[in-house]
Amino acid sequence: MVAVVELSEGPGTGAAYARAALGMLRRGGSTLPDVELVHRGVVVDREHLARYDRVCGLRLTDTLPATYPHILAFPLAMRLMSAGDFPLPMIGLVHVSNRITVRRAIDSGSRLDLTVRAVDLRAHPRGRQFDVVATASVDGEEVWRGVSTYLRKEASPSAAPPSTSSSAAPAGPTGGAVWRLPVRTGTDYAAVSGDRNPIHTSRVGAKLFGFPRQIAHGMWTKARSLAALEGRLPESYTVEVAFKQPILLPSTVRFTSVPTAAGWEFGVHSKRPHLTGQVR
Structure with missing residues (x-):
C-alpha cells in the first residue's frame, strides 16, 4: 500500500541538496520507497511566474505554461530522491527524458494539489x-501530469563497449531559429526553478562531473522549445522530449520544428542533437 505523506508547506531545495551530498556514498538498493508526497492548495506566485516566463522566452499570460507545474513539483521530487530510504544517490542522476500531458488550460489563479511518486526502477544498458x-489537480480533477525519467549510470559486465568508430557525427538540420545562449542561461534558470545543481551554475562544479563548463538545464531547453511553438499548440496535448548531448554554455544552437499528422516534431541541435521532441 502506498504511504501518503501530506506536506503543509512546500519543501525547499537547499536542504535536499545538502542531504543529497551526504548520500553520495549510499549503497544501491533495489526497491523504490512506496510513498507519495502531497502538497495541497498550492497558489502560484504571479511575479515568480512572470520571471519564469521571461527566462524561458515564454509569453506573459495568466495561463500556466506546460512546464511550469514541473517547477512547482520539483521541490517534492527533490525531497523524495534525497531521502535516506531512496535506493540511488541523487547526485549523479541523469535526466534522460520528460513527458508532460496538459489535460486542459490551467489558470494561474487556480489552487493546485500536487503529488509526486517514484516508480518502475528497472535495468538499463x-x-x-x-x-x-508528478500530477497537478484542481478541485479533484487531474489537469496536468509529468513523467521524468532518470538514469543512474553503473558499471555492468554485460554492457556493450563504447563505439570506437572514427566517423564524424552527422551534421544537424539546417533552417529553423538560431539561439545564442549566454553563460547566465544556467544561473537564471536555477534562480527561478530551484534546480541549483552546480553543473548548471558553476564552471568548477561542472568540471567535477566531467563537463568542461556549465551546461544548460534540460527542462529550460524544453520550455524554450515550447515557447517557440506558442500559438500553435492546442489546449490539451502531450509533449515528450529526450535529452541528448548537453548544451555547454555559452553556446549557439538551432531550433527546428515540422508539423506532423499528430502535432509537431522538434529538436535543438548544434553539430550534435541536444533535444528531440514531439507534441501529440
Whole structure:
C-alpha cells in the first residue's frame, strides 16, 4: 500500500541538496520507497511566474505554461530522491527524458494539489533508471501530469563497449531559429526553478562531473522549445522530449520544428542533437 505523506508547506531545495551530498556514498538498493508526497492548495506566485516566463522566452499570460507545474513539483521530487530510504544517490542522476500531458488550460489563479511518486526502477544498458511521476489537480480533477525519467549510470559486465568508430557525427538540420545562449542561461534558470545543481551554475562544479563548463538545464531547453511553438499548440496535448548531448554554455544552437499528422516534431541541435521532441 502506498504511504501518503501530506506536506503543509512546500519543501525547499537547499536542504535536499545538502542531504543529497551526504548520500553520495549510499549503497544501491533495489526497491523504490512506496510513498507519495502531497502538497495541497498550492497558489502560484504571479511575479515568480512572470520571471519564469521571461527566462524561458515564454509569453506573459495568466495561463500556466506546460512546464511550469514541473517547477512547482520539483521541490517534492527533490525531497523524495534525497531521502535516506531512496535506493540511488541523487547526485549523479541523469535526466534522460520528460513527458508532460496538459489535460486542459490551467489558470494561474487556480489552487493546485500536487503529488509526486517514484516508480518502475528497472535495468538499463548503462545502469538503472526510474520514473518520477508528478500530477497537478484542481478541485479533484487531474489537469496536468509529468513523467521524468532518470538514469543512474553503473558499471555492468554485460554492457556493450563504447563505439570506437572514427566517423564524424552527422551534421544537424539546417533552417529553423538560431539561439545564442549566454553563460547566465544556467544561473537564471536555477534562480527561478530551484534546480541549483552546480553543473548548471558553476564552471568548477561542472568540471567535477566531467563537463568542461556549465551546461544548460534540460527542462529550460524544453520550455524554450515550447515557447517557440506558442500559438500553435492546442489546449490539451502531450509533449515528450529526450535529452541528448548537453548544451555547454555559452553556446549557439538551432531550433527546428515540422508539423506532423499528430502535432509537431522538434529538436535543438548544434553539430550534435541536444533535444528531440514531439507534441501529440
